[in-house]
Amino acid sequence: MAVAGIGARLKRKEDPRLITGSGTYTDDIKLPNMVHMAVVRSPHAHARIRRIDTAAARSAPGVVAVLTGEELKAGLMAPLPCAWLYEGLKNPPHWPLAIDRVRHVGEGVAVVVAETRAAAKDAAALVEVDYEPLPAVVDPEKAMESGAPLVHDQFDTNVAYTWEAAGGDVEAAFREADVVIRQRHLQQRLVPMALEPRAVVADCHPATGELTVWSTTQIPHLLKVNLCGILGVPEHQMRVIAPEVGGGFGAKLNVYPEEVIVPYLARQLRRPVKWVEDRRENFVTTIHGREGIIDVEVAARRDGEILGMRINWICDLGAYNQLNTPYIPILGLIVSPGPYRHKHHAIKITGVFTNKTPTDAYRGAGRPEATHFLERTIDRLADELGLDPAEVRRKNFVRKDEFPYTNPVGITYDSGDYHTALDKALEAVGYDDLKREQAERRQRGDRLQLGIGISSYIEACGLAPSAALAGTFYGGNLFESAQVRVHHTGKVTVYTGSSAHGQGHETAWSQIVASELGIPPEDVEVLHGDTGRGPIGLGTYGSRSAAVGGIALYQALQKVKRKAALIAAHQLECSPEDLEFVDGQFRVKGAPQRAIKFTQIAAAANLGSHINFPPGLEPGLEETAFWQPEN
Amino acid sequence: MAGTGPEAAGQRVPVTLKVNGRTYTREVEPRTLLVHFLREELGLTGTHVGCDTSNCGACTVHLNGQAVKSCTVLAVQADGAEVVTIEGLAQDGRLHPVQEGFWEQHGLQCGFCTPGMIMAAAHLLEVNPNPTEEEIRRGLEGVLCRCTGYHNIVRAVQYAARRLQERSAAAD
Numbered sequence A: 001m002a003v004a005g006i007g008a009r010l011k012r013k014e015d016p017r018l019i020t021g022s023g024t025y026t027d028d029i030k031l032p033n034m035v036h037m038a039v040v041r042s043p044h045a046h047a048r049i050r051r052i053d054t055a056a057a058r059s060a061p062g063v064v065a066v067l068t069g070e071e072l073k074a075g076l077m078a079p080l081p082c083a084w085l086y087e088g089l090k091n092p093p094h095w096p097l098a099i100d101r102v103r104h105v106g107e108g109v110a111v112v113v114a115e116t117r118a119a120a121k122d123a124a125a126l127v128e129v130d131y132e133p134l135p136a137v138v139d140p141e142k143a144m145e146s147g148a149p150l151v152h153d154q155f156d157t158n159v160a161y162t163w164e165a166a167g168g169d170v171e172a173a174f175r176e177a178d179v180v181i182r183q184r185h186l187q188q189r190l191v192p193m194a195l196e197p198r199a200v201v202a203d204c205h206p207a208t209g210e211l212t213v214w215s216t217t218q219i220p221h222l223l224k225v226n227l228c229g230i231l232g233v234p235e236h237q238m239r240v241i242a243p244e245v246g247g248g249f250g251a252k253l254n255v256y257p258e259e260v261i262v263p264y265l266a267r268q269l270r271r272p273v274k275w276v277e278d279r280r281e282n283f284v285t286t287i288h289g290r291e292g293i294i295d296v297e298v299a300a301r302r303d304g305e306i307l308g309m310r311i312n313w314i315c316d317l318g319a320y321n322q323l324n325t326p327y328i329p330i331l332g333l334i335v336s337p338g339p340y341r342h343k344h345h346a347i348k349i350t351g352v353f354t355n356k357t358p359t360d361a362y363r364g365a366g367r368p369e370a371t372h373f374l375e376r377t378i379d380r381l382a383d384e385l386g387l388d389p390a391e392v393r394r395k396n397f398v399r400k401d402e403f404p405y406t407n408p409v410g411i412t413y414d415s416g417d418y419h420t421a422l423d424k425a426l427e428a429v430g431y432d433d434l435k436r437e438q439a440e441r442r443q444r445g446d447r448l449q450l451g452i453g454i455s456s457y458i459e460a461c462g463l464a465p466s467a468a469l470a471g472t473f474y475g476g477n478l479f480e481s482a483q484v485r486v487h488h489t490g491k492v493t494v495y496t497g498s499s500a501h502g503q504g505h506e507t508a509w510s511q512i513v514a515s516e517l518g519i520p521p522e523d524v525e526v527l528h529g530d531t532g533r534g535p536i537g538l539g540t541y542g543s544r545s546a547a548v549g550g551i552a553l554y555q556a557l558q559k560v561k562r563k564a565a566l567i568a569a570h571q572l573e574c575s576p577e578d579l580e581f582v583d584g585q586f587r588v589k590g591a592p593q594r595a596i597k598f599t600q601i602a603a604a605a606n607l608g609s610h611i612n613f614p615p616g617l618e619p620g621l622e623e624t625a626f627w628q629p630e631n
Numbered sequence B: 001m002a003g004t005g006p007e008a009a010g011q012r013v014p015v016t017l018k019v020n021g022r023t024y025t026r027e028v029e030p031r032t033l034l035v036h037f038l039r040e041e042l043g044l045t046g047t048h049v050g051c052d053t054s055n056c057g058a059c060t061v062h063l064n065g066q067a068v069k070s071c072t073v074l075a076v077q078a079d080g081a082e083v084v085t086i087e088g089l090a091q092d093g094r095l096h097p098v099q100e101g102f103w104e105q106h107g108l109q110c111g112f113c114t115p116g117m118i119m120a121a122a123h124l125l126e127v128n129p130n131p132t133e134e135e136i137r138r139g140l141e142g143v144l145c146r147c148t149g150y151h152n153i154v155r156a157v158q159y160a161a162r163r164l165q166e167r168s169a170a171a172d
Helices: A069-075 A117-124 A170-176 A220-231 A257-269 A279-285 A325-333 A367-385 A389-396 A418-429 A431-444 A466-470 A505-517 A545-571 A598-605 B006-010 B034-041 B097-104 B114-127 B133-139 B151-171
Strands: A035-041 A047-053 A063-068 A108-114 A128-133 A159-167 A179-190 A199-204 A211-215 A238-241 A273-276 A289-300 A306-318 A344-353 A480-486 A492-496 A524-527 A579-582 A585-588 A591-597 A622-627 B013-019 B022-028 B060-063 B066-069 B082-084
Touching (some): A035 A257, A047 A108, A063 A117, A069 A108, A069 A257, A108 A117, A108 A257, A159 A325, A170 A289, A170 A306, A170 A344, A211 A220, A220 A238, A289 A367, A306 A325, A325 A367, A418 A431, A480 A505, A480 A545, A492 A545, A545 A585, A591 A598, B013 B034, B022 B034, B034 B060, B066 B114, B114 B133, B114 B151, B133 B151
Parallel strands (some): A035 A273, A211 A238, B013 B082
Antiparallel strands (some): A035 A108, A047 A128, A159 A344, A289 A306, A579 A585, B013 B022, B060 B066, B060 B082
């Protein structure tokens, strides 16, 4: 009987706890003797901090501690990290609490810790901060002008970096063009708005000093390594747990000020500390997405053939470089030529500081931004030339026989058939009928007109391999890990480096195990989001979990099957090559009645000392894989 | 009311509530919201807080048979009332048809809005046992979901409506 493996329709294993309200999110964690933190935040976009008076707050009822930026900085080894190691990047130190200046509304100035959340908030309202408001700059383009207020006055500019990439001879393309289209795109800033606000709990063991941090994070291992460096806690004494996480969308893929302050306080006070974000705080302290001004120029022939493109992308970084803030447009740059085959392509990115909340990765992180300005410009070109937008795309798509295809900024697309994809989509939507209806409505001058939008896009997701991004100074690795432990009775525990926050990995990974080992998914437990259990992993973002985390699990399962085959071959007195694995059992090819169940192998490898075991082979049935995709 | 500033923070008032069939009495500050009473005083953390402006609906519970946002009810206002939270919806180990519907129809991903969504849907079906899709979508307007795009949530409620009608038909 085949088990419910990959492709089977299953009710999710995650749901029973979530539909009965018995899942544990970070704010649900309650520890004995726990105290609560509230943050005093700047109402100004840009101001000097002349004085902070915490006397009233310190004496308020229930207050346990008050902390300001200066004191906190003295206790830390390093500021908040930025994972982009490009030496051309101006990277001002970003301390968890402002020290002499606040540079965006909502930036933390001080924190208050008290016996209850309400007491902490009451006391935070008593902290008096003497601000000297300074002129703020909020438009990234104006911020580039000389004389604009400087967000970081240790630099003589608000330009954090520029980055250029080009292929072919763009000047020649524009000289030979029949028509040149210029189009400015304004991409607005947005708030990611996961339904669960951010929260952090930390507890320092009174005797061992081991620090446990629960946080609403997509990257428990990365967060842990960074916290070790910032707090000066050795890695073997730090454990980061992402319990249930209520959605991330990129906004929980960071190292936030509170993720440093809460564990710092837990160590100081030797009491568990909790902080939970209000939604109003979430609006101004959790990273924002997008915000750019992009000028796109296209050189083309009258028949719609694109000769070349010039793209000038001004990206609003906000006040500081958070974990991936300046790197986001680079992720857009690599797909900026899109699915089109023009050889002449030049793109310049300018990252600019403004007195606003930092921007960072949000749903697609750079690629949707590039797709938006590219596809809007293609539509403008078609409109200008009086051509059908679908035709202009067909004319310029990379052709099926040109793969693998390397685009003008050096990224190789290994395979594709863009023409068929577009034709199928147009057929599915009934494009010709829609165009006919559109024409009729225009002719009749109907009040309600019909718009038809087309977007053909390349998405560089399944974020890996490390080599592809290392060339652009990305400081992080991008493998993924999985550990498979087969127990005595054939049940299996999987530790995955992926960190689900709604994706359903527990169910999906159980199906991968079922397909590979022939055991039912309900006999598999998938553990994630806990650095205290399982190998280091890179977490969940960039649509990479199945593509990289799932394959890491598959690789670990192959190691398990190879070892299991040695045990089966020994007992069936044949060589491993003579065996096939079907429906959860090893069978001798051509003599299927000579078989042994996988669960018997598990027993043999664990406690079944009486079962015939290959001499010299180590007992146990547990394998780990770190999977680094080639492309 | 004696002073309303922090110095009055210490003043506490008794609140008695019957929650999921069990009666509790606690002394709380007058400003305590019902959602915090449920989560902090009673440890019923299944009800969630997703906003501070009554928008998201993750905190929806039943108060004397009405679906309410417990972040917008003071605990003292609920004194003497009967409350049902997500933890109390399943009866003697059997899931409520709405809970079943969400599981069957993949009506959730991260699960943070789910308790509020389920409580709102359960009350909707009490008021309107056979809602159209439009009525379901309007009935759940008070609860926001960021992951699913609502499509499977509607199907989950339709599933539950069918199950409830089957049950009442079987009972007749």
